[in-house]
Amino acid sequence: MSGIDVVFLSTMVGHSERTLQIVRLARDRVRDEALRTLAAAIEATEADELAAMRGWLPTAGPAASAAAHHHDGHGDDAALDRLRTAPDADVDRVLREVLADHQRSAADLARSQVGVGRNERVRDLARRIEQSRAAEVELLRGTP
Numbered sequence: 001m002s003g004i005d006v007v008f009l010s011t012m013v014g015h016s017e018r019t020l021q022i023v024r025l026a027r028d029r030v031r032d033e034a035l036r037t038l039a040a041a042i043e044a045t046e047a048d049e050l051a052a053m054r055g056w057l058p059t060a061g062p063a064a065s066a067a068a069h070h071h072d073g074h075g076d077d078a079a080l081d082r083l084r085t086a087p088d089a090d091v092d093r094v095l096r097e098v099l100a101d102h103q104r105s106a107a108d109l110a111r112s113q114v115g116v117g118r119n120e121r122v123r124d125l126a127r128r129i130e131q132s133r134a135a136e137v138e139l140l141r142g143t144p
Contacts, residue, residue: 001060002118008109009053009060009122012129015106016050019043022099025083029091038139039095042103045132049125056122100140107133 023039030036079098086094106129113126 001056001122004113005117005119005122006057006060008113008117008126009057011109012106013050013053013057015102015109016046016053019046019099019102019106020050021080022083022095022102025080026091026095029088030095031088032092035092035095038136039099042099042136049129052125096140100137103133103136103140107137 020043023043027036027039027043030039079101083091083094083098110126110129110133114123114130117123117126
């Protein structure tokens with residue numbers, strides 16, 4: 001696994017941790033059933049991906065320690081605060097906005113990895129992340 005693969009995995013670990021924070025923060029307040037279902041699917045998918053990535057990183061060899069990554073900053077704390085303090089009537093709208101922006105950045109990151117990654121397993125994960133996050137953004141923004 002190359003250094004760029006390790007950096008991608010490490011960055012995605014932090015990004016997925018933040019995604020889980022976002023969906024769990026709003027989970028009990030979401031009113032729209034379709035949004036609730038989408039958020040649950042995102043939570044399940046990213047929890048599985050997170051477990052896989054955490055499992056791969058220790059096996060990456062010297063590149064993993066060279067690319068040690070701090071996982072804070074994978075999202076705007078102001079966005080979390082917006083979601084946390086949103087009145088009940090606005091939670092669905094704020095969740096859609098916050099999550100769409102967050103997932104768009106994951107799709108962008110994954111798209112870049114597909115082009116530069118060296119490890120085929122990591123590149124395959126990046127392809128799947130790019131496709132799933134782009135589809136999620138479309139659903140969140142209500143565009144076909």
